[in-house]
Amino acid sequence: xxxxxxxxxxxxxxxxxxxxxxxxxxxxxxxxxxxxxxxxxxxxxxxxxxxxxxxxxxxxxxxxxxxxxxxxxxxxxxxxxxxxxxxxxxxxxxxxxxxxxxxxxxxxxxxxxxxxxxxxxxxxxxxxxxxxxxxxxxxxxxxxxxxxxxxxxxxxxxxxxxxxxxxxxxxxxxxxxxxxxxxxxxxxxxxxxxxxxxxxxxxxxxxxxxxxxxxxxxxxxxxxxxxxxxxxxxxxxxxxxxxxxxxxxxxxxxxxxxxxxxxxxxxxxxxxxxxxxxxxxxxxxxxxxxxxxxxxxxxxxxxxxxxxxxxxxxxxxxxxxxxxxxxxxxxxxxxxxxxxxxxxxxxxxxxxxxxxxxxxxxxxxxxxxxxxxxxxxxxxxxxxxxx
Numbered sequence: 001x002x003x004x005x006x007x008x009x010x011x012x013x014x015x016x017x018x019x020x021x022x023x024x025x026x027x028x029x030x031x032x033x034x035x036x037x038x039x040x041x042x043x044x045x046x047x048x049x050x051x052x053x054x055x056x057x058x059x060x061x062x063x064x065x066x067x068x069x070x071x072x073x074x075x076x077x078x079x080x081x082x083x084x085x086x087x088x089x090x091x092x093x094x095x096x097x098x099x100x101x102x103x104x105x106x107x108x109x110x111x112x113x114x115x116x117x118x119x120x121x122x123x124x125x126x127x128x129x130x131x132x133x134x135x136x137x138x139x140x141x142x143x144x145x146x147x148x149x150x151x152x153x154x155x156x157x158x159x160x161x162x163x164x165x166x167x168x169x170x171x172x173x174x175x176x177x178x179x180x181x182x183x184x185x186x187x188x189x190x191x192x193x194x195x196x197x198x199x200x201x202x203x204x205x206x207x208x209x210x211x212x213x214x215x216x217x218x219x220x221x222x223x224x225x226x227x228x229x230x231x232x233x234x235x236x237x238x239x240x241x242x243x244x245x246x247x248x249x250x251x252x253x254x255x256x257x258x259x260x261x262x263x264x265x266x267x268x269x270x271x272x273x274x275x276x277x278x279x280x281x282x283x284x285x286x287x288x289x290x291x292x293x294x295x296x297x298x299x300x301x302x303x304x305x306x307x308x309x310x311x312x313x314x315x316x317x318x319x320x321x322x323x324x325x326x327x328x329x330x331x332x333x334x335x336x337x338x339x340x341x342x343x344x345x346x347x348x349x350x351x352x353x354x355x356x357x358x359x360x361x362x363x364x365x366x367x368x369x370x371x372x373x374x375x376x377x378x379x380x381x382x383x384x385x386x387x
Contacts, residue, residue: 012133014324015126016051016058017119018042022139025112027104032275032307033153038138040313041320048328048350050321061119061137063111064161068121071164072157072189074148081155085110097150113156116140120158120302124166127260127298134299134323138316141264141302143183144210152181152209159262159302160189166260167195174258174296175199176249178288179266179304180276182213182229192223197256201245203269203278204231215372218380225383228252230372234277236365237357238284241269244369245288248376253295255384261296265289265319266304267312271355275307281352282318289319299323314350 023039045051087107093099123135144152177183177200190196205212219227268276306312
């Protein structure tokens with residue numbers, strides 16, 4: 001297997017959490033969230049020879065013990081979620097966000113939540129026990145769920161639960177979110193704390209759910225300066241995204257010096273995603289993932305959003321390749337068509353051709369990103385001793 005020359009320093013154990021049970025769970029034909037994208041990712045990893053290294057393991061995760069959920073979630077809410085997992089609906093569930101169009105009540109739902117949260121939590125423990133260096137849970141990253149409610153396709157906030165457990169064990173955690181949607185549930189969990197750095201780069205809440213995550217939200221109390229939001233305008237492309245990301249995230253993470261980085265690497269920033277309005281290609285996404293990899297002493301990545309199924313699977317495959325320092329090689333090139341694996345515009349590659357925005361919209365996006373970066377350098381960087 002050829003290693004990417006720029007990734008020769010990558011070593012250590014890479015763990016992929018994958019459960020066929022999770023990937024087969026169905027939220028219904030009209031629901032945008034499709035767990036099957038993780039199974040499509042696995043097919044691409046096989047096709048592109050990305051699961052053959054000695055320092056790679058694929059683990060079928062165990063459900064998280066229920067008591068860990070209470071590190072973040074209210075007991076009364078979990079009781080309702082159990083009922084929802086039996087397929088039972090009662091009107092009091094609506095106040096907790098259950099039984100809505102976004103968060104339907106389904107048989108098997110509670111088991112799905114336990115296992116997806118278990119994959120993230122198990123990965124976190126592997127990192128701090130030196131059993132892994134990088135862990136990827138594609139069916140994790142449910143960053144919108146609150147302590148007492150579901151929202152945004154998210155029922156149990158696996159990231160918040162894992163971070164709560166890590167911090168009670170004395171670990172400093174940097175949370176990095178590159179999903180197109182602001183990770184409001186994780187923000188709310190740690191907005192008052194200075195042992196967790198929460199950085200989210202996303203489409204501005206002026207144009208997309210959850211309608212929040214603006215740059216002036218920089219934390220409260222002891223946590224002031226530890227909540228960092230980088231909202232981008234619709235149409236922001238690779239150049240805009242990477243300018244803002246590289247200007248803010250690496251210096252803050254270096255100054256914070258975490259023991260573990262937990263990342264949500266949502267694929268819905270891609271230009272072809274039906275629910276987002278950013279203009280990233282695989283090139284910008286892959287660069288951001290590599291930066292996260294390089295600044296993380298220990299890394300737990302979760303899949304987050306992504307609603308173009310093939311593009312999500314392709315981006316996650318590229319992320320896994322980056323974590324492992326590998327270059328994808330299409331073992332089927334010239335033998336069968338790419339359409340068997342999804343609507344690839346360029347059969348034989350996971351990557352897009354470079355494509356950038358231009359004109360007045362591009363300048364507007366760049367000007368906005370510069371303003372956000374300037375605000376954060378003035379109001380957040382001094383908290384961390386960065387001049």
